[in-house]
Amino acid sequence: MDMLLRLRLFLRLILLQASWNSQRMQNLGLLYCLLAWLRRQGADADFRRRFFRRYYGFFNTNPYLAGFLVGGLARLETEGSEGADIPRQLLATYRDSLGRAFASLGDQLFWLGLRPALTLVACLLALMGKPMAVVGVFAVFMLFQLGLRWWSLGYGFGSGMDILGLLDHPFWHKAIWFIKRLALVAAGAVAGVFLGKFQGLGGTGGLSVFGVGIGLGMGMPLVLRRRLPGEVMLLIGMVVCGVLGFAISLTGS
Amino acid sequence: MLTLYAPTAMVVASSWTLLAGTGLLAGLLCLDETGAVQSWLGQPLPAALLTGLLWGRPEVGLAVGFPLQMVLVGNLPVGQSFVGDPVTAAVAVTAAACRASLAGIGMPDGSLSLDVALWGWLLLGAGLLSLVGHRLVRAEREAFGLWMHEGRLSLRDGDPGRLERLHLQCVGVTFLRGAALSIVYVLLVQELWLPVFPRLGMYGHRALALLPFLLPGLGIGALIERYGCRRCWTWLVAGAGLALLSWGVLAS
Numbered sequence: 001m002d003m004l005l006r007l008r009l010f011l012r013l014i015l016l017q018a019s020w021n022s023q024r025m026q027n028l029g030l031l032y033c034l035l036a037w038l039r040r041q042g043a044d045a046d047f048r049r050r051f052f053r054r055y056y057g058f059f060n061t062n063p064y065l066a067g068f069l070v071g072g073l074a075r076l077e078t079e080g081s082e083g084a085d086i087p088r089q090l091l092a093t094y095r096d097s098l099g100r101a102f103a104s105l106g107d108q109l110f111w112l113g114l115r116p117a118l119t120l121v122a123c124l125l126a127l128m129g130k131p132m133a134v135v136g137v138f139a140v141f142m143l144f145q146l147g148l149r150w151w152s153l154g155y156g157f158g159s160g161m162d163i164l165g166l167l168d169h170p171f172w173h174k175a176i177w178f179i180k181r182l183a184l185v186a187a188g189a190v191a192g193v194f195l196g197k198f199q200g201l202g203g204t205g206g207l208s209v210f211g212v213g214i215g216l217g218m219g220m221p222l223v224l225r226r227r228l229p230g231e232v233m234l235l236i237g238m239v240v241c242g243v244l245g246f247a248i249s250l251t252g253s
Numbered sequence: 254m255l256t257l258y259a260p261t262a263m264v265v266a267s268s269w270t271l272l273a274g275t276g277l278l279a280g281l282l283c284l285d286e287t288g289a290v291q292s293w294l295g296q297p298l299p300a301a302l303l304t305g306l307l308w309g310r311p312e313v314g315l316a317v318g319f320p321l322q323m324v325l326v327g328n329l330p331v332g333q334s335f336v337g338d339p340v341t342a343a344v345a346v347t348a349a350a351c352r353a354s355l356a357g358i359g360m361p362d363g364s365l366s367l368d369v370a371l372w373g374w375l376l377l378g379a380g381l382l383s384l385v386g387h388r389l390v391r392a393e394r395e396a397f398g399l400w401m402h403e404g405r406l407s408l409r410d411g412d413p414g415r416l417e418r419l420h421l422q423c424v425g426v427t428f429l430r431g432a433a434l435s436i437v438y439v440l441l442v443q444e445l446w447l448p449v450f451p452r453l454g455m456y457g458h459r460a461l462a463l464l465p466f467l468l469p470g471l472g473i474g475a476l477i478e479r480y481g482c483r484r485c486w487t488w489l490v491a492g493a494g495l496a497l498l499s500w501g502v503l504a505s
Contacts, residue, residue: 014289014290015288015289015420015421015424017287017288017289017291018284018287018288018289018420018421018423018424018427019397019400019401019419019420019423020287020288020394020397021394021395021397021398021401022394022395022398023398023401024398024401027401028397028400028401028404028416028419028420028423029420031416032416032417032420035413035416035417038413039413045410045411046411047411048407048411048412048413049408049409049410049411052407052408052411052413052416053408056404056405056408063291064291107329111329112329112479115293115296116326116327116476118293119293119296119298119322119326120326122296122298122299122322123298123319123322123323123326123469124496126298126302126315126318126319126322126360127319127360129315129360131302131305131306131311131312131314131315134298134299134302134315135299135302135303135306138292138293138294138296138299139292141292141293142290142292142293142294145291145292146290146292180480181488183476183480184476184477184480184485184488184489184492185488185489185491185492185495186492187326187473187476187477187489187492188488188489188490188491188492188493188494188495188496189492189493189495189496190323190469190473190492190496191469191470191473191489191492191493191496192492192493192494192495192496192497193496194469195493195497196496196497198466207466209463209466209467209470210466210467210469210470211470212467212470213466213467213468213469213470213471213472213473213474214470214471214473214474214477215470215474216467216470216471216474217327217470217471217472217473217474217475217476217477217478218474218475218477218478218482219474220475221475221478222478227327227475227478227479229325229328229336229337230321230324230325230326230327230328230336230337230339230471230472230475231324231325231336231337231339231380231383231384231387232336232384233324233471233475234324234376234377234380234464234468234471235377235380235381235384237324237464237467237468237471238377238380238460238461238464240467241373241460241461241463241464241467242460244460244463245456245459245460245462245463246456246460248459249456249459
């Protein structure tokens with residue numbers, strides 16, 4: 001892939017989710033990315049119509065790993081335009097199956113692993129009163145994920161159909177395992193520093209409330225049989241604080 | 254009574270300019286949340302911190318951002334499961350606290366006398382604003398769905414320009430939503446939410462003073478539940494032990 005096309009794909013890839021909608025999710029975003037390739041071809045209206053129909057269906061994947069897929073699709077489209085026999089159904093299967101696989105990996109690796117780990121490390125730095133280090137953590141992640149997107153575009157284009165082998169690599173599961181443990185250690189460290197730092201603010205039963213919070217956070221999904229979003233937990237927490245405040249006023253502690 | 258912080262000359266002289274800057278920042282962070290880049294600077298902690306830095310009071314940003322970040326740490330912001338709009342909420346509450354020159358809001362460092370109840374009141378406001386914003390984000394995505402259908406015209410005439418225009422239109426709408434909403438929220442918090450605080454009474458203040466202590470625990474509990482309790486404990490305790498140990502060493 002030449003550098004100019006890669007740069008155009010990369011810049012558009014950053015906006016993959018801009019038109020996210022509940023019906024077909026990232027379909028318009030994927031098409032927006034691939035238009036960088038299409039515009040290079042100088043294709044006629046009939047080719048463009050067929051191209052749009054191929055990619056207008058439902059599509060969803062992880063935005064950080066989408067570069068593999070976009071690069072791979074650009075490679076297959078290039079081969080098709082150069083005369084190789086690439087059936088239309090193959091492109092749809094490639095897009096859908098890889099999209100789902102990367103979405104699943106991305107959920108575990110980024111949303112459930114790296115995001116809690118990174119934000120908890122940032123919380124730890126916030127507790128230690130280091131605001132610029134907090135910004136630094138997110139700046140490093142920004143550079144990392146932009147680099148990953150750039151690299152994955154090239155890797156996807158270079159691999160084409162062979163990219164399926166990447167999904168078998170044990171790296172993914174090792175990375176997910178490691179990052180989730182990192183998140184737990186960071187959560188424990190936040191709890192430790194929080195306890196150390198806030199014990200001076202006694203008189204309100206603050207440390208016991210912290211423990212109640214952990215129990216409530218673990219217990220609510222078990223009792224309600226569903227996980228609640230943080231905002232709803234906050235409101236329920238306020239009710240619990242009302243009850244605890246009343247109890248504290250009764251005991252006079 | 255709300256205790257006021259002595260506002261810096263910059264805040265007094267350029268309050269409206271800073272408010273416009275807050276809108277700009279919120280718009281960009283809303284884009285970062287889903288539409289573009291996704292560097293996680295739109296997470297509550299960095300969003301509130303950047304707002305605090307903009308207003309010259311990073312300690313307020315940390316105080317608002319830290320508990321919010323902790324309670325939202327278990328949220329899975331993927332596709333249909335997306336809930337709330339914590340970006341504009343965190344930005345707006347931080348900016349409102351700075352604009353109102355509130356005192357006693359910050360991370361405890363031993364020297365600052367904190368108004369913990371007011372801190373809790375701000376966090377409660379942020380939670381409510383995030384839930385209100387959820388409706389607007391849903392509406393925005395419905396509009397994106399309609400525009401996506403409009404793009405089907407290109408399947409007939411083969412016009413790529415329409416598809417690009419519609420996609421970029423979505424970028425603009427997300428930015429404007431974040432910018433406009435955050436400015437409205439700042440004014441709402443400052444003019445309606447904060448004046449209610451002194452009228453809550455002693456019982457209300459006592460309950461609110463517990464909230465900042467509860468939220469980090471809630472977040473950690475939710476994370477333990479999500480990861481599976483039995484696999485968690487050793488790593489969690491190791492982290493806590495390490496932190497307490499280093500805290501003890503540092504303190505001594």
